[in-house]
Amino acid sequence: MRKRQVKSVWRFAALLALLGAFVGIQAVSLNAGVCEDALWECFNDVFVQAMGTFGPIYCFTGYAFCKRYIDPAA
Amino acid sequence: MKPKACLAWLIVFVAAAPAARAQIPAADFTKVTLEEVLSIGTLDDDTLFQWTGMAVDAQGAIYVLDAMDYSLKKFDSRGRLIKKTGRKGEGPGEFRLPRLLDCSPTHIYTTDQGVLDISVFDHDLKFQKRIRCPLPVMHLKALAEGKIAVLTPGLQEPAKIRVLDEAGNVLSGITYMNKESGLLMDSLSFAVGPGGHFFLAFLFQDKVERWSADGRLLWTRNILGSKKTGTKEFASKAMSFVLPTETCLKDIALDSSGRAYVLGGKLSPHPGRDVHVLSGDGRKLAMFVLPDTSHCLYIDSRDFLYVRANDGITLKKYRMRYE
Numbered sequence: 429m430r431k432r433q434v435k436s437v438w439r440f441a442a443l444l445a446l447l448g449a450f451v452g453i454q455a456v457s458l459n460a461g462v463c464e465d466a467l468w469e470c471f472n473d474v475f476v477q478a479m480g481t482f483g484p485i486y487c488f489t490g491y492a493f494c495k496r497y498i499d500p501a502a
Numbered sequence: 503m504k505p506k507a508c509l510a511w512l513i514v515f516v517a518a519a520p521a522a523r524a525q526i527p528a529a530d531f532t533k534v535t536l537e538e539v540l541s542i543g544t545l546d547d548d549t550l551f552q553w554t555g556m557a558v559d560a561q562g563a564i565y566v567l568d569a570m571d572y573s574l575k576k577f578d579s580r581g582r583l584i585k586k587t588g589r590k591g592e593g594p595g596e597f598r599l600p601r602l603l604d605c606s607p608t609h610i611y612t613t614d615q616g617v618l619d620i621s622v623f624d625h626d627l628k629f630q631k632r633i634r635c636p637l638p639v640m641h642l643k644a645l646a647e648g649k650i651a652v653l654t655p656g657l658q659e660p661a662k663i664r665v666l667d668e669a670g671n672v673l674s675g676i677t678y679m680n681k682e683s684g685l686l687m688d689s690l691s692f693a694v695g696p697g698g699h700f701f702l703a704f705l706f707q708d709k710v711e712r713w714s715a716d717g718r719l720l721w722t723r724n725i726l727g728s729k730k731t732g733t734k735e736f737a738s739k740a741m742s743f744v745l746p747t748e749t750c751l752k753d754i755a756l757d758s759s760g761r762a763y764v765l766g767g768k769l770s771p772h773p774g775r776d777v778h779v780l781s782g783d784g785r786k787l788a789m790f791v792l793p794d795t796s797h798c799l800y801i802d803s804r805d806f807l808y809v810r811a812n813d814g815i816t817l818k819k820y821r822m823r824y825e
Binding site for chain 2: 467468471486488489490491492495496497499
């Protein structure tokens with residue numbers, strides 16, 4: 429695989445990480461609504477639900493960062 | 503050294519000196535143009551993958567957090583990678599979701615969305631300690647004398663900007679709005695200017711504000727024609743809430759003259775590219791457009807502007823020219 433292709437794959441993986449949500453690749457597209465989708469996945473994540481009151485703050489913080497980082501695409 | 507050689511070096515030094523600092527005019531200006539002076543990272547190298555936070559020290563060294571390889575990188579002023587540290591994890595010096603970065607004369611401060619604490623490194627990127635923080639940090643600035651200012655969210659109480667000491671003790675803080683405005687409507691970026699004043703740019707509101715260090719609102723301005731963000735309702739059996747969906751102002755930075763540079767979000771004419779310049783007393787001075795979208799702005803002590811390009815693969819440094 430060429431460097432540029434590797435970078436492209438890694439970048440997509442990183443985009444998922446940027447969302448701060450434990451989302452599956454199939455749940456995310458790079459179209460409008462990606463931050464909303466990630467937020468919803470975050471709330472439904474078992475690990476996040478186990479975080480108690482901190483869980484929603486974690487998800488909202490990730491949503492705000494996603495909007496800041498990805499807008500205007502999202 | 504021979505006299506001729508000395509003279510030659512003197513001429514080179516004198517000629518180069520004015521270029522070492524961007525020239526900020528004392529009087530107001532109406533137009534800003536950008537001259538690219540440095541670009542770090544391309545699609546064809548492995549220098550940067552998806553950088554999130556960055557800062558520049560007094561010597562011009564550039565520190566960058568990279569979310570994809572979980573690292574903190576240090577570049578010299580010519581963009582050469584000097585050092586890299588970090589790996590995936592939650593231990594000391596490790597990163598899971600690296601986010602924010604700022605530097606003081608002695609330390610580098612970083613945040614991680616997956617870890618509450620603020621990690622502290624020295625300028626050689628050696629991990630020093632963690633500063634305890636009770637909530638995730640949504641924005642961070644290093645202040646003088648080892649202090650840091652952090653923005654922490656709250657669900658039941660209003661978000662606050664808190665000033666912490668080196669041990670994480672809260673020294674002071676400002677509550678800049680009440681919680682009744684809605685979820686995430688208190689999200690913002692801030693910069694700290696002369697006299698410890700806070701300049702706030704709201705992520706989901708068209709609002710820039712200046713607050714005194716003791717928590718008095720000095721002025722507030724709209725710069726996008728008072729546009730309002732769209733909202734979306736999220737509902738399930740267990741919960742229901744409404745969130746803002748369109749960003750107004752993404753980041754704010756100050757130059758050495760105390761002018762504020764505000765990066766427009768989705769509701770700005772060129773989303774993620776418009777930079778609105780305000781005087782220290784809130785007057786609109788100019789607006790310019792970045793070549794590429796960015797999520798942040800950084801202005802170093804020499805008044806060079808740093809922004810993102812290529813979706814986070816590239817870091818650009820510009821000299822700003824004023825007319």
